[in-house]
Amino acid sequence: MKKILILTGGGDCPGLNAVIRGVAKRARKEKDWEVFGCIEGFNGVYNTPHEFIRLTRSKTAGIHVKGGTILRTTNKSNPINFPVLQPDGTTKFVDRSDELVARLKELKFDAIINIGGDGSQRISKVLCDKGVPIIGVPKTIDNDLSATDMTFGFSTAVQIATDSFDKLVTTAESHNRVIIMEVMGRDAGWIALHSAIAGGAEICLIPEIPYDVKKLVKRIELRYKKGRGFVNIVVAEGAKPKAGTVTATKGEMGSEHVRLGGIAFQLSKELKDAGCKAEIRETVLGHVQRGGSPVAFDRILATLFGVKAFELALEKKFGRMVAFRNNEITSVTLEEATKKPNLVNKNSYLVQAAKGLNISFGD
Structure with missing residues (x-):
């Protein structure tokens, strides 16, 4: 049996569970894949014993309507800048990425799906460069990833x-x-x-x-x-x-x-x-x-992202992030995904239309 590991990192977001369910349901059609979830970002790999859950049919049934993430999440497990508590009570940030890569290789996962925002996908890029078979799924309520037209949760x-x-x-x-x-x-x-x-x-x-x-x-x-x-x-x-x-x-x-x-x-x-x-x-x-249940659009987008992420793993197209572009579900390289943020352009039609509605931006 082949194994795939899913994790959610950074802030929680409506639609995370829909992605997890989308991956798991699509994987079950292939018969020879087992899907696991990693608890609290990469902490589940670092912890001893490892904290994984097998994402069976009963574990993922109906979770697409629930807010949050059944895998839990954290913004304190960045392997490149991992917080380590010192004896004097201060926190020192250290690079534990090589340790993480070694542990993942020992666990023999055939694919890793990292669901997260810009910070998480920068981590995905570093791990990919170190040989980890990883695929990114964009997540942020801020909608600030430029490689995708929309992120679920927004x-x-x-x-x-x-x-x-x-x-x-x-x-x-x-x-x-x-x-x-x-x-x-x-x-x-x-x-x-x-x-x-x-x-x-x-x-x-x-x-x-x-x-x-x-x-x-x-x-x-x-x-x-x-x-x-x-x-x-x-x-x-x-x-x-x-x-x-x-x-x-x-x-x-x-x-x-x-x-x-x-x-x-x-x-x-x-x-x-x-x-x-x-x-x-x-x-x-x-x-x-x-918080709360995702609206219909986010459930659909997140589910499609999950299906696409597994299909990329099935085709061994690692080092890519799922994206929504021109009303289609596609993928981009992790390098492109993390190249620049998606910020509001003050000269865009959206801003100009807002000003046309007499909304003031104080400028």
């Missing part, structure tokens, strides 16, 4: 953000308030931009377009007459003023990244300091955007 995150925004519109109008809704988007403002258009926001702030707070105050003032009016703002967590930096705090122990978040409250203070007279309230959606 549509669900936008739907969650839009549903939340709709609720905030009614309370903002009732109280004559400015309400700021903070959504995810470290470097790319896709969730903010799409939910702003879908919800009818007055202001949308994204990482790619630094804002001028004075322009925002003027925009808000246009919505008020005799103290009455309301404004709804969508802001991505990575948005920043023209004369400032991204709002962030130190990441958790073992994490490679700083922790973004808090821009809603920072923006609220900036607006007040700049003379905004309206009452302001802040709402941070946070991990609500990552």
